Amino acid sequence: MEQRDYSPLQWANSLEDMLALTQDRVDSYDEQVHLVSFSMGGYIAALLALHPKNQNKIKSLSFVCYDPNGLSKEETLRRKNVLNSLKRAKNTNALSQASLSQYFTTQEVQEAQYPQTVLAMASDLGIGVMRAHMASTTPREDLSSQLSQLSTPQLWIAAQYDKIAKADAIKEHCLRSPSATFELLPNTAHMTPLTSAKDLASLLTAQLTNCN
Template identity: 45%
Template sequence: MNTINQSVLFLPGTLCDERIWLPIWQTLNIYERLYSPLQWAQSLEDMLALTEDRISQAQGKVHLVGYSMGGYIAALSALQNKSEIASISLIAYDPFGLSNEELSTRQSLLKALSKNPKMKLGRNRLAQYFTQAELEHNTHPQTVIDMQNDLGNSTLVNQIKSTTPRQDLSTQLQSLDIPMQVIVGEQDFIAQANNVEKFCQSKPSANLHCLSGTAHMLVLTQANKVSDMLAQFISANSN
């Protein structure tokens, strides 16, 4: 088990709760573990307020770890609270914003949900999160299905509307003087690896990890690797 003697704040992705981080938390012994419950938020302002509240609770500077939508909120929060952030780890997040394809998918999803509020997450949508091999590993897809069933489509609609489209933060993040780590799955269709790599080329100080054989849900499917990366990076950037 890795030990982190620091304050670390975790931010979840769309339609996720603490369960998205559980496999990683189980491998980490963290001095002060904080969590921003973005699933409670009704708007982008709520998400930022929840996160700022957790930042203010930290004992000293906090290390931000944001996954997907949580990466977007972590980036915005770091830009707004620079003096209180020790480092930022962005996982499965594209600083350039959502692709046109993903924007179209979300618009279609909102239309479908307006017609059928009880619609369930289909296999086609799951296929955007996992590789084919990962889909056959029932535990990980089931975690995503369980979170959707428990949080409900109203949460999904609120989160999509609150964070779509996403502001292009690439230029602001390039000038952000805070240690940064970026982790992406090679087969991620949402935060595409080539975009993330392009961002890191313009910010050489950022630590880039592109994991092969995995897609958007790498915090579930590659929890041990991501845990090691977080522990090493945070330890290297601790006061």
């Protein structure tokens, strides 16, 4: 029977914690696993996949809205500014409409269910988790060259209007990677699990089926 698990990164206070929690899930299976990741989780999945001990443990990799080239200077600066605001904040109300616009298209941010879901998630996680996650994964190194050398099948899913993990950069990476397949989700931005759930699920299901 097909088994699924997830890495509870909300328990993590550092990059080392994130890697350990995810490694624990990988190690809990006797067979190879399909590693599926989104955004920051892509960075964790990439680091894990590149570790020598996992060479024969991962059957396929699926990256959603993750740029293997690392964070741009602009995005790194933006995150540092957000982090400084979070350090002074007592709760997640520090998330402004402007920061939400980084994750959605103009039309999406006007549709209440999308920003409300992100705000509710932030409130549930708490200000401490948000600080820890952002501090632990900023900046991020360029892993594109190392990932290009992996023989593990890789699916890279980008969003047309993503301001964080830009589609053109991800596509360019895939053109240099023999094991990589590129897919584009049109008319959406970074938060594809919310805005393009069905299309995203179809792409991931096809990848897992093809790699079995």
